[in-house]
Amino acid sequence: MNIEQFQTMLSEKGITLSGQQLDQFDTYFHLLVEWNNKMNLTAITDKEEVYLKHFYDSVSAAFYFDFTKPYKLCDVGAGAGFPSIPLKICFPELHVSIVDSLNKRISFLEHLAASLKLENVSFYHDRAETFGQNPVHREKYDVVTARAVARMSVLSELCMPLVKVGGFFVAMKGANGQGETETGEKAVKVLGGKVESITPFLLPIEESERNIIIVSKTKPTPKKYPRKPGTPNKQPIE
Numbered sequence: 669m670n671i672e673q674f675q676t677m678l679s680e681k682g683i684t685l686s687g688q689q690l691d692q693f694d695t696y697f698h699l700l701v702e703w704n705n706k707m708n709l710t711a712i713t714d715k716e717e718v719y720l721k722h723f724y725d726s727v728s729a730a731f732y733f734d735f736t737k738p739y740k741l742c743d744v745g746a747g748a749g750f751p752s753i754p755l756k757i758c759f760p761e762l763h764v765s766i767v768d769s770l771n772k773r774i775s776f777l778e779h780l781a782a783s784l785k786l787e788n789v790s791f792y793h794d795r796a797e798t799f800g801q802n803p804v805h806r807e808k809y810d811v812v813t814a815r816a817v818a819r820m821s822v823l824s825e826l827c828m829p830l831v832k833v834g835g836f837f838v839a840m841k842g843a844n845g846q847g848e849t850e851t852g853e854k855a856v857k858v859l860g861g862k863v864e865s866i867t868p869f870l871l872p873i874e875e876s877e878r879n880i881i882i883v884s885k886t887k888p889t890p891k892k893y894p895r896k897p898g899t900p901n902k903q904p905i906e
């Protein structure tokens with residue numbers, strides 16, 4: 669996907685990017701490739717592939733969920749910033765918190781956010797299992813996102829405790845998203861949620877399948893979740 673296609677295809681979905689936002693994506697691409705030479709951030713470094721498989725794919729969450737409001741958003745396991753940094757570039761009103769267990773990725777993100785002059789972004793080097801038990805963060809977010817972190821039952825335990833009652837969890841999945849969500853539906857319920865929608869779509873150009881799963885939080889998550897890493901006999905809730 670070249671930059672013109674990126675701009676046109678987003679504009680067809682109602683997301684119009686200014687010159688400044690396009691410059692931010694350009695800087696993001698260059699820093700991603702530069703830092704990828706010193707640390708493992710992504711296997712995708714070809715420019716057109718980064719625009720398709722990282723930038724467009726991340727922003728595709730906004731085709732199914734309204735990110736235009738000044739929501740408090742937490743991105744669990746964002747790695748090199750996906751999906752929350754592309755969403756923040758497109759929707760500057762968002763207040764973004766990123767939690768990732770790998771400190772070198774957090775260092776990259778801090779540098780990236782400063783270079784892009786992003787406001788209202790915070791980074792936390794932590795595991796979601798402990799972050800979600802911290803009263804500062806527990807049930808404090810309007811929306812929690814996750815892309816390519818864990819299968820739905822495990823992911824729900826990491827993400828649902830962070831969502832406030834009345835908020836949403838947006839999971840970005842590949843082709844197996846539907847099956848995983850059927851298996852993970854019990855976990856979602858135990859954790860206080862309800863699966864509102866599973867929407868399949870094809871990534872343009874290469875036509876690989878994606879699924880966006882939207883879960884609403886209807887009641888508080890029981891205190892024992894998320895369980896700490898190493899909890900005896902810890903199995904996914906299935």
Ligand SMILES: C[S@@+](CC[C@H](N)C(=O)[O-])C[C@H]1O[C@@H](n2cnc3c(N)ncnc32)[C@H](O)[C@@H]1O
Pocket residue numbers: 744745746747748749750751767768769770773794795796797814815816817826
């Ligand atoms: C496969 S990468 C995906 C990164 C990004 N979301 C994307 O779509 O490219 C998974 C990321 O989740 C982080 N991660 C895995 N388990 C985690 C946990 N329990 N708590 C916080 N971060 C975690 C890893 O450090 C890694 O950066």
